[in-house]
Amino acid sequence: MTAEHTAPATRQRRTPAPPPVTLIGMPKFPKNAKKELRNEQLRNNLRHATTTIREKRVRVVEELPHWEQLRLAGEAIKNRTLRHLDSYLLQLEESLTRNGAIVHWANDADEANQIVIDITRAKGADEVVKVKSMATQEIDLNEALEEAGIAAWETDLAELIVQLGHDRPSHILVPAIHRNRSEVREIFLEEMGRYGTPPPDGLTDDPAMLAGAARVHLRNKFLRAKVAVSGANFAIAETGTLVVVESEGNGRMCLTLPDTLISIVGIEKTLPTFADLEVFLQLLPRSSTAERMNPYTSMWSGVQEGDGPQEVHVVLVDNGRTNVLADEVGRQALRCIRCSACLNICPVYERVGGHAYGSVYPGPIGAILTPQLRGIGSEVDQSLPYASSLCGACFEVCPVRINIPEVLVHLRNKVVESHGVTAEGMVMKGGSWVMAKGRNLALAQRGSKLAGRIMPGEVIGPIPIPGPAAGWTDARDLPKPPSQTFRDWWVKHHEEPQS
């Protein structure tokens, strides 16, 4: 999402147009949140979906007596990988190459997109089928392909709903979480026929019937496609194996049917050894879909003659990751395995949804990952570290123990340090002086005591002057300050000579 892509007016788009997203002028989180909070339907959909998956997750996690050890192991393996990422990446390249795969290195989104465009054109293809992938969303691959005249078809059911709905994903794992089934039905009826096989007559909002319509719609695309694009959940340096875990089998179709397979892999997806999967294939499904094991786990190590894709490309993408790695506190965000447990547990996410974050990665992980990947230059990226009440529930559920509140506070400090003099900064400086000594605080309390003496009533109601006070009192009363502080009471009762 580095720039707004607009197809030339002369050429018809091949795929449904998503809403344009530009970082410049993207409103900051509180403004986006205010808009989303008004959407009653969205809040109901989200509450229902996140509550259900949260409860399921607790049940499958409690089944494992050694869950905490698994989390510690996951954290340790990822930390070791990140510490020696340079050598593991070279080992991964060597193993992949030995297996017959072609390895590409991409510094940024544009480089990665160009590599995919060039390969697809070289194969004489004008369309690709896609396995759900966060990395390709991060680099906005679909729109880059569209601009190059190549149609990218999402084949994950929820991604299909999002794509056909001219929409953006709002969740890492369930990108259409903000939609309910009657909305899905409308999208299918309206859009499916324009881009391929139309839905059957008499389509209802019965989930099985909706899934059946998607199955038929996608089948043609699977059988026709010459090129598939995927991400990878894990890339094993030791064996040169890529791993994709999924639930619908669409991934398996993409990974086995087309003759050419291009996988876009963030460099932090590397794992040292095949044995490390033992830990992550326990952590990931239980944390993400709350399943003991996901239905489809596909692994491929380069090219096998006469079986599956005969040309395998792997694009290793940095796109800001080495900058994150350079930050001693922030780098733990690179441990993320994109399970989305932190989204499902987050009370902020539950109420505002994924779109409010203005970021491919929403929720708590998005609030720490996106400002690090993109930098804190824009208003929205500066607001993301503040999009949390620091309740800490995300840290508790994270399967690789990312201390999200710690990174949020660290990034808030970076945002503050990046500013010059601000009104808030002046207030904080004043507050800092007040809190430096007990006698300074006592001096400041003269004001609160005076207010307590002269103000009428028990509480302070709405304050009509814009600012933080109005932000509080719009919906909440403030207690009237007492005319005697505890400090005064103590001096009166304990420090003065008793009579």
Added chain:
Amino acid sequence: MSAPIGTVALFATCINDTLFPETPKAVVRLLERLGCRVDFPLQQSCCGQMFTNTGYFKEAMPSVRNYVDTFERYDYVVGPSGSCIGSVRDQHPMLAERLGDQALQRRVEAIVAKTYDLSEFLVDVLGVTDVGAYFPHTVTYHPTCHSLRVTKVGDRPYRLMQAVRGLTLVELSGADQCCGFGGTFSVKNSDTSVAMGTDKVRNVLDTGAEYIVTGDNSCLMHIGGLLSREKSGVRPIHLAEILARTEADYADSKGHSEAAVTR
């Protein structure tokens, strides 16, 4: 009750000192009743959490230094706030480390080890759960995120409340979900904060309790502010104020006692 221990320093916290003096007063009454000698060093101010959590690390440092200067001569520091105590334990070491001041780091580490939330001090140090309290009311308890996940007070508040005579504790649905206060989050993201608080308040009202109890007056100010705006009649109260009350308070003029626990 266990043997009396040395002097306990009360860390009232700036918000209690300024806005909710009944809470630290209750702590003094309670601890003195349990045989402690309580001191309130007047030099104290704030844990600095408001600065730290908003990203103003430099501005938090005077609070950190003042905390160390004020309290390092005591054996025990006790505060009626899971959040402020959590900030001392979790953030003061981080801030001192970032500053690269090793001497301060050592002093901070030493004081962190003797800093307690009230519920921890009662249960772990004094070894009591029945503090001799009497509170003939129906209450529900919101555990507050920092008490739960940073200070990790666990089930101590529940055990303390269950031993209070006359008290009926009603379970709060969605108890472990954040109320939406979050310090400066409550004004920087006030719409989201209020949306979260509104859901918390609905759960509180569903319990039918007379009082909503927490171990943190900051969260309580947010929940109570919403309850007050809705004219709900449910009253916010800090755990310390319940634990401090005895039959004797009710033997006095009833009206006077009721006024003392009303905000």
